[in-house]
Amino acid sequence: MSHLAYDGTALVGRQLQRARRNPGLLVITQVMPLTLLxxxxxVFGNSVSLPGGADYRTYIVPGLFATTAAGGLVTGMLQAAVDTGRGVTERFRALPISRAAVPLGHAVADVLLFAAGLVPLAAVGYAVGWRNDGGPAATAGALGLLLLLRFTSAWLGVHLGMVVGNEETAGQLASTTFVLQLLSNAYVPTHGMPGWLRAVVEWNPLSAYVTAVRDLTxxxxxxxxxxxxxxxxxxHPVAAALCWSAVLLAVFVPLAIRRSARGRG
Incomplete structure (x- = not known):
């Protein structure tokens, strides 16, 4: 475990240095969420009305927190695909390091970058009218779920990026992930949807996180x-979010480590 911690810490540092030299990644992780917010x-906050006179800005901001956290799927996939396509992952495989360290470094660094970007995102949320009415414990719980979502989605993205192994293909695939956000309750409530669509949206893992963050704040x-x-x-959004993370991590952590160890093919 100490070997993994040492190697993982070194690779986290490598990913953070890499992020500093990658303006495109900073746009995805920092600027784009603020623009959407x-x-x-x-734009929509002044024209969308919710039942019961609920404020749309109050409703949408936690949804954007969660969709931004889920963006680890995109950043993890793009960075892993670049490393795999350029042979970096293969060179890491030749080094005497823990096989779990490479995907772990991707995931932890991505969580740290997301956490840093969450501060200005919350500040702009306050500026547009959102207020956190949860207590300290509930707020900490919401933050913990967002970080967990980022960590979970990053592992999924890293595995897909190593499978794809090509940054162009990964970029095309990344553009399709927005459908997952549209098929959630991040932007609109589910109560007025057709029955079949409502079922799809409510069982989308992202919807559980969105609802949990709304409840906790x-x-x-x-x-x-x-x-x-x-x-x-x-x-039961908090329980559902924890269950989804447990299932996804149980599946994709071993898959990502195995892919990192044996390479493509």
Whole structure:
């Protein structure tokens, strides 16, 4: 374990240095979420009305927190694909380091970058009218779930990036991940959707995180995410989010480590 910690720490440092030299990555992780927040806060926020007079800005900001956290899928996939396509992962494989250190370094560095970007994102959220009405414990729980989501999605992305092994293909695949956000309750509530679509949206893992963050920060208008007939993840969002992370990590951590150890093919 100490060997893994030492190697993992070194590779986390490598990823952080790499991020400093990659303006495109900084745009994805820092600038784009702020742009989306301002867009939804001031464009849609003035025109969308929710049942019961709920404020749309209050509703949307936690959704953007969660979708930004889920962006680890994109950043992890792109960086792993670049390393694999350029032979960096193969060179790491030839070194006497822990095979888990390479994907772990990707995932931990991505979480640290996300955490840094969450501060200005929350500040802009306050500027557009969102307020955190949860107590210290609930706020810490919401932050913990967001970091867990980023960590989970980063492992998934790293595995896919090593499987794809080509940055161009990874970029094309990354553009399709926005569908996962659209098929969630991050931007609109589920209570008015057709039954089949509502079921798909409510069982989307991202929806559980969105609802959990809304509940923990006191930003969940009554009767929207948990309207009558809502699926279990909507009525037990924290438990559902933890279950989704446990399942996804149990699947993709071993897959990413195995791929890192044996290479492509």
């Amino acid at each position: 301002l867009f939804f806060g001031y 006191g930003s969940a208008p009554a009767g929207l995410d948990d309207a009558a007939g809502a699926a279990w993840p909507m009525t």
